Amino acid sequence: MSDRDKNLLERAKSSDISAFEQLIESYQIKIFNLALRMLGNYDDAGDLTQEVLIRIYKSIKNFKEQSSFSTWIYRITTNVCLDEIRKRKNMKVISLDEEIKLDDGDIKRQVESDEPSPEEAAETGDLKKVVNDAIARLSEEHRIVIVLRDIQGFSYEEIAEMLKCPDGTVKSRINRARQALKNILVSERELLFE
Amino acid sequence: MKNCSEIKEFISLYIDDELEPDKRKELEEHIDSCGVCRNELNELMRIIGLCRNIAVVELPGNFRIDLHQKLLEVQGHAEGTVKPVFFRTKYFKLFSSVAAVFLLIFLLKGFFSFDLFPNEKASESSDRIDMMAESPAQDSAQMKAALPDSAGNENSFSSITIAVDDPDSQIEIIKAIVLENSGLKQPSIQLNETETGQTEEGSISLLFDILNTQMSAFIDVLNTEYGQSNVQQGAVIAEDMTMTMEDLLKQSDTLDITIVEVILKKK
Numbered sequence: 001m002s003d004r005d006k007n008l009l010e011r012a013k014s015s016d017i018s019a020f021e022q023l024i025e026s027y028q029i030k031i032f033n034l035a036l037r038m039l040g041n042y043d044d045a046g047d048l049t050q051e052v053l054i055r056i057y058k059s060i061k062n063f064k065e066q067s068s069f070s071t072w073i074y075r076i077t078t079n080v081c082l083d084e085i086r087k088r089k090n091m092k093v094i095s096l097d098e099e100i101k102l103d104d105g106d107i108k109r110q111v112e113s114d115e116p117s118p119e120e121a122a123e124t125g126d127l128k129k130v131v132n133d134a135i136a137r138l139s140e141e142h143r144i145v146i147v148l149r150d151i152q153g154f155s156y157e158e159i160a161e162m163l164k165c166p167d168g169t170v171k172s173r174i175n176r177a178r179q180a181l182k183n184i185l186v187s188e189r190e191l192l193f194e
Numbered sequence: 195m196k197n198c199s200e201i202k203e204f205i206s207l208y209i210d211d212e213l214e215p216d217k218r219k220e221l222e223e224h225i226d227s228c229g230v231c232r233n234e235l236n237e238l239m240r241i242i243g244l245c246r247n248i249a250v251v252e253l254p255g256n257f258r259i260d261l262h263q264k265l266l267e268v269q270g271h272a273e274g275t276v277k278p279v280f281f282r283t284k285y286f287k288l289f290s291s292v293a294a295v296f297l298l299i300f301l302l303k304g305f306f307s308f309d310l311f312p313n314e315k316a317s318e319s320s321d322r323i324d325m326m327a328e329s330p331a332q333d334s335a336q337m338k339a340a341l342p343d344s345a346g347n348e349n350s351f352s353s354i355t356i357a358v359d360d361p362d363s364q365i366e367i368i369k370a371i372v373l374e375n376s377g378l379k380q381p382s383i384q385l386n387e388t389e390t391g392q393t394e395e396g397s398i399s400l401l402f403d404i405l406n407t408q409m410s411a412f413i414d415v416l417n418t419e420y421g422q423s424n425v426q427q428g429a430v431i432a433e434d435m436t437m438t439m440e441d442l443l444k445q446s447d448t449l450d451i452t453i454v455e456v457i458l459k460k461k
Contacts, residue, residue, distance in 0.1 A: 015272065017265045021258070032253055046254045050261050057265055059418050062374065079421035086423050131244045149210075150245035156212060164420070165359045175206035178238055185241060 001069055009069070013061050020057055027070070028053065030152065031077045037147045038081040040136045048084060052077050068161075074154070075162040078144060085140045134184040142177035149174055198224075201231045209239060352409070354456050356416065357424040361458035368456055371419070375412040 001009070011019035031052055036045035056076060063072060135146055148154045148162065160170045201224055207213045208221050225232050358364045416425045 015269055017262070017269060020265065021262065028257075029250065029253060032257075033250055036251055037248075042251075042254070046257060049253075050257075050264060053261060054264055054268060055418055057268060059415060062371075062415055076418055079418070083422045127244060128248070131241070132248070135245070146245065150242050151248055153246070156210065169359070171207060171212070174210075175203065178206055178242070179202075182237060182241055 071161045145173045145177045355426045
């Protein structure tokens with residue numbers, strides 16, 4: 001951690017809001033994108049990111065200098081995302097009429113609206129949309145490791161710390177998640193070419 | 195690593211450069227000669243490449259302003275509950291403990307001089323006091339009765355179950371969290387490894403007393419560290435706990451404690 005950041009951290013621990021905002025400035029985009037890929041919804045991702053940052057602000061006094069600040073932040077982000085997804089899964093069961101609407105349709109539409117410029121989309125064709133859709137269809141255990149590893153680029157070690165699970169678990173999960181993703185894409189491709 | 199199904203297991207590690215040199219060599223040799231696995235590898239690498247190129251999305255327009263507003267609210271909340279200076283001196287806790295002891299003595303005194311049997315003479319009431327003071331269990335039962343009703347949670351006993359992958363490694367961390375977020379003194383942490391023991395699920399229990407007001411902070415920290423879905427709160431039957439409760443009540447100079455049991459369960 002840089003000296004500047006260390007200083008900001010100290011001040012943030014004393015509830016200095018401005019210091020806190022400067023400290024998390026470089027992290028918030030990544031948190032947002034992580035949330036976006038996990039939830040598949042732009043507005044929800046914004047809300048969730050703010051919730052994550054508020055939580056971090058509240059519990060920053062408990063942060064020990066020894067561990068990595070970055071890892072701590074993304075671990076909290078991961079936990080909040082997974083909690084939210086599981087909460088929604090439970091809610092889905094209750095509102096049966098909504099189920100059909102809430103399913104793939106909504107998620108797909110939302111993720112589509114985040115696509116980059118129209119030219120880019122035309123270039124790579126449907127590929128990017130298809131990949132985004134496929135990721136959204138993964139189970140949350142698979143999705144989180146794909147997002148952390150292949151989209152955000154965290155190392156195996158970092159991921160193990162964020163998910164609080166052993167190295168071996170991370171390795172096999174990444175492998176299985178990629179296989180699952182591939183399977184979804186293969187079946188999509190078949191549909192595309194029918 | 196000779197056959198294709200084995201290769202599949204290691205393919206991800208190979209792509210991420212996490213394979214030891216000898217295994218890597220074996221894999222590469224296999225790939226050279228096996229078209230199926232080569233295709234598999236290429237497909238995966240292509241998909242991963244697509245993932246890596248997924249565009250980074252910008253924060254929504256009002257994000258920083260909204261966040262700032264919320265942070266101010268949080269700060270305002272915290273400040274609103276900031277106690278006046280007197281309560282923040284480091285001696286406050288000492289003062290309040292002493293005051294609590296005096297209060298207890300006063301209440302007990304009041305209880306014992308209460309005339310339960312108005313028809314009998316005053317000298318006989320002292321016999322009653324001796325009888326009442328007989329067993330330790332009864333003593334604390336009376337202490338409980340004498341306590342003001344705010345400790346209506348005098349029988350508070352909560353249990354928290356945390357699902358973790360590896361209970362043994364998390365114990366020290368939990369202890370640290372408890373020590374930091376609990377109340378007045380070092381909580382008496384009782385490690386119930388032998389009592390509840392290692393169950394089939396692999397769980398370890400910690401018992402400690404905590405100021406009621408500190409519970410929510412403590413729960414917050416646990417939720418943040420372990421994820422809300424992995425932390426479960428529940429009330430537990432106090433049967434086994436009565437003895438411990440009474441011990442703690444006797445030792446404790448606080449009025450308002452909750453006994454918390456933290457159970458670490460394997461995920």
